[in-house]
Amino acid sequence: MTRQKISRADLGALLAKLQQDYTVYAPAEVAGYSTFRPITSPEEVDWYCLVTRKPPKELFFPQSETLFEYICSSDGLALHPGEGVQRERILWGVRPCDARAMLVQDTVFNTSEARDVYYSNKREHTTIVGIGCNEPLQTCFCTSVGGRPFRHEGFDLFLTDIGDAYLVEALTPKGDKLLEGSELFPVSQADLRTAQAVEQAARQRLPAPIDLEHIQKRLQEMINSPFWDEAQAPCLGCGICTFLCPVCHCFDIVDEPVNASCGLRVRNWDTCQYCIYTLEASGHNPRPGGRERVRQRLMHKFDYQPLRQNVLGCVGCGRCVQLCPVNIDIRQLLVGIGATE
């Protein structure tokens, strides 16, 4: 696809125009921080937010989602699924790490063997507009785990901020459709050089790749390692690192009765970090302590997911690093795992 150029003002106008036909979600302020939410005007968009507080996964896999309503009557049992998303949606300003995480979510919820209708309905009705990361944060480590700050995969349209304008690239027919009728300019050699310099500068701020094969090999050998005792010692056992992870996708399904004859079947986020996650009806808990739970998080991301789905369970967004209340830093854990013998 060819790159074109759009001025800042025109990009805002384009977004405003798109709102007529789409529901637009973008990073915008909520109670002092930025996170994805529906916007009513382009002015609300936080263009410079690299890592939203919550990842965009909740727009496809909400924290709580009603799967269907059940009604028991003299005619028997009736099930009423929800309508799903009807109106087309745009997810605007997604960063490459989060887009990569969505592709991982696809390997769980949207495969040829298992297609989750709730998830795929939202995926199908959503156009994803990405933006490259000019100034990655200190907590960003996409490059350590195989990502790049200007990676295009997973997007329909991709934006590169070159200062006074954006380079815009439609990557799919859905992306093309967004640009219909907007005023675009050809890209000059100078623009391309600027874009290259921006990417170069971004990469310089990011860490070197880590040896993921070595990490995986070590993990397979260290299930009984005392490393996990040390790693888990300060862990509070809360759900922040998993709930705010763009890749984590565990859920629990419960029935919420409305009255004796009807109710809702609901899917809620769940996390391997909770003590009741693996608690069995017998009372036995195969992961009885922090040691097993902290280990599970690392094992799943860096061993089980690569083995089973051929994807890594971590995209290096750094949310767990930023928000862990006791500063458990997954980058440090990986260094520690790599150094075990």
Place this chain on the structure above:
Amino acid sequence: MQELVQAIREEARRLLETGQVELVIGFAEGTLPMHSAPVFVRQVADTNRLTWNSFAENNLARYLRGVRNKKVAIVAKGCDVRAIVALINEHQLERDNVYIIGVPCRGMMDRRVVTRRVPGEVAAVREEGDELVVDVRTETGTAPQVVRLPRSELLHRSCATCIQPNPVIYDVLAAEPVEVWAVDPYAYVREMERRSPAERAAYFAAEAARCIRCYACRQACPMCYCEECFVDHTAPRWIESGATASGLQGWQIGRAYHLTGRCVDCGACERACPTEIDLVYLNGKLRKDVWDLYGFEPGMGLGQLPPLAVFLPDEGPEFRP
């Protein structure tokens, strides 16, 4: 500050060397600016990892029940010690098993406030007297910008109205006691009380709506120690499980109520919350009620009877613990 850190390290070293304790719980440097990390030190050689600064924000007392049959030392500021006292009074800890390295506290700074006061990502901070000096990260290749902020404007809300910055009990004090500010600990609650019930309900609903049920508030709290929390109980289930208004508000109300007469106002819940929900006013309201009814603040002295956990045969409406 350097002398304080030295005092903590030396005491930890002495305790481990003499075998007086097998574990020291304190703070180490974090991996990010404005973060300190709780650390479990078992080896003398690791005592050099211990540190202290104005971001030692967690209440370390929450770890003590997990090691309560061991001899343990803890680096504890005023609110951590209040929690220890409250836990001892609730028969959750043995005083003899805990060696308290008390730290008089000048208040912890809120990194979220700092972040919003500077024009970029915080690269590094250092404390100079009553100021926090912040190096702000700018474009690649340019020198960081320096911003100086007065610490009084950066304190966590619970710290700004702290009534007990000095440890109420200790085995050793790592520095001279600090001056206690004459503050109204319930000022924020009074401000809330002046709002109409409808305004308060709307505020509470909006705050609770951001909850993601990660339970970091519960997990960070030294006084939330139930073996099974009411939200984790499935038969019967007490509240709705999902992220619905009733589920989220039910959790927030249940959590706060269970801390009535027990919350030591350390603010650890609010600091842990990833969606920055205003939690201290909920606990604050209940603390104020307990103060008004019983003249009681938890964790202020060993042997205090918790008013809502004690029944005295001769008590009347005028009950005072």
